[in-house]
Each structure stands twice: as C-alpha cells, then as structure tokens.
Amino acid sequence: MTLTIGFIGAGNMASALVGGLLARGHHASQLALADSQISQLHAFGEQGIFTSTDNAEVVKKADILVLAVKPQVMAEVLKPLAPLVQAKQPIIISIAAGIPVASISRWLGGDLAIVRAMPNTPALVQSGATGLFASPQVNSQQRQQAETILNAVGLTLWVEEESLIDSVTAVSGSGPAYFFYVMEAMIHAGCQLGLDEKTARALTLQTALGAAQMAITADVSPAELRRRVTSPGGTTERAIATFDAAAMKETFQHALTACAARGQELAELLGKQE
Ligand SMILES: NC(=O)C1=CN([C@@H]2O[C@H](COP(=O)(O)OP(=O)(O)OC[C@H]3O[C@@H](n4cnc5c(N)ncnc54)[C@H](OP(=O)(O)O)[C@@H]3O)[C@@H](O)[C@H]2O)C=CC1
C-alpha cells in the first residue's frame, strides 16, 4: 500500500519535494497539500494533487504529514490540528529549521512519531541532500518510510543527536545558497573581465557541475583535486592566494557557525511558545 503524504505549507521546499517525488513516479493521487494562499496551490491542483486552504483537510488524508511552513508560524499552525493529528497518528516529518521535536510534540498534543528532516532545494532535481533525526517514538518501519520519501529526492543521512540538525542546516540545508552566491560572484567577475553575461554564466555553471561531479566520483579529496588544478607558478595559484589573503576559509567557518547558531536561536525564540 502506498502511503499518502500530506504537506502543510506549499512553498519553496514543499514544491521541491513534491516535484522530486512526482519525477520519481510517486502518484499525484497519493499527495496532498495545504497552504493559506490559494495561489500557491493552483499548479499542484492542475497536476491532480489534492489541495486545500484548510490544513485540517490534508491532515485527514495524510499517513505521513510533512510540516513545511516557516518556523515563525509553526506553533499557530500546529495547535489547532492537535486533535485531528492525535486521532490519525501520522508520521510527522518536520523540515523546519530550528524547531525542536519537543516543541512540535507539545503543540500537537504529545507522544507522536516525529522525524526532523533538513532537506535542501536541489530536491527539485533529485539531487537533494537531507539530514534526518528520529524521536524515540519512531519505530524502524516509520524510520524507513521517512527515509524512503527523502531518498526519492536525493541523498539521506541520519544523525543520532538532534542538535546536529543545526549543523546539517549549516552545511547542506542552507548550502545551496552558498554555491549560488559563488556562482553569482563568478558570473559578475567574468563580466567585469569582458565576457558577455550569457557566456560568463554558461562557463560558471558548467564549471560548478563539472567540479561537483569530479568531487563526487573521485577517490581523492576536494583539496587534492584543487591542488591538481593549481599549477605551481601558474594562474590558479594567484586566485587561491587572493582567497587565502581574504581569509575565505575562516569566513566560511564564521558563516556556517552563524547559520547553526541561528537554528538554536530559533529553537529558543519560537520553541518555547505554549
Ligand atoms: N527553502 C529552503 O531551502 C529550505 C527550507 N526549509 C524549511 O522549510 C520550511 C518552509 O520553507 P520555505 O518552503 O522556504 O518557505 P515558504 O515561505 O516558501 O513556504 C511556506 C508556505 O507556507 C505557507 N503558510 C503560511 N502560513 C500558513 C498556514 N497557517 N497554513 C498553511 N500554510 C501556511 C506560506 O504562505 P505565505 O507565503 O502566504 O506565508 C508559504 O506558501 C521552513 O520551516 C524552512 O525552515 C528547510 C530546508 C531548506
């Protein structure tokens, strides 16, 4: 039996996950999405997916309920759904940054199988990376079911401490934005060096793809692959020296630390709501 996966919130990340699931052959009739904005739902409805602006309608259908609203509205979204969720007992998968299992459980009335997942937007092209954490109530079959959903859209890895979800967020949840940032910067620099925008963009994106494919398939580290590009006395050496002089590695360390700290801050700011 295929389980129905319901999503509360039909924004960027739910779209990426649903797009990935559909592309992997998950049937539209076994998906359901709720969002407060009807405009967010049209495209899904047109694909034969059940949609509603009433979150409760999706909870009624869901064997697996994916919580995909912003952390800031999670408490107000979940509390009215508690009686229905308690009656239906779906597996809960929260993709929200920061919000702890204990808060989700409290808002939904307690004692539920809750998985925290931290996916990323490349799920849309089945190249996602997701970190998962299971609460003690999640049995091995439910763990497998949660993993199967996220596996449909890319790589999955379990962490055994909930706090490590903030670290996953810093590396891969937010990570696509860092790579897009580097792409923006390289395209801009290419244009400054005289390339037209189309050429700078095509060269940058293909280089990103090629470097990622090499790093994934190589049996040596990214550091070694970098060394192989960097001919002594050559051109790359100058660029890397410039990055080192600007303390780029330290900047990444600071940025990822700030990202993970924001996850903890969200938990403290929002997770304590009654
Ligand atoms: N974007 C990313 O790369 C990632 C995001 N996440 C997590 O995923 C979650 C969703 O993020 P993202 O998809 O980017 O956010 P979006 O804002 O794109 O999506 C959230 C959706 O929920 C809707 N919504 C707001 N209030 C309600 C409500 N009361 N009931 C139902 N739907 C509601 C929003 O509508 P409206 O716009 O009108 O408010 C919006 O369409 C967040 O918790 C985030 O931490 C995790 C990993 C990666």
Ligand SMILES: O=C(O)[C@@H]1CCC=N1
């Ligand atoms: O920026 C955010 O808060 C979300 C969580 C990870 C990626 N986007």
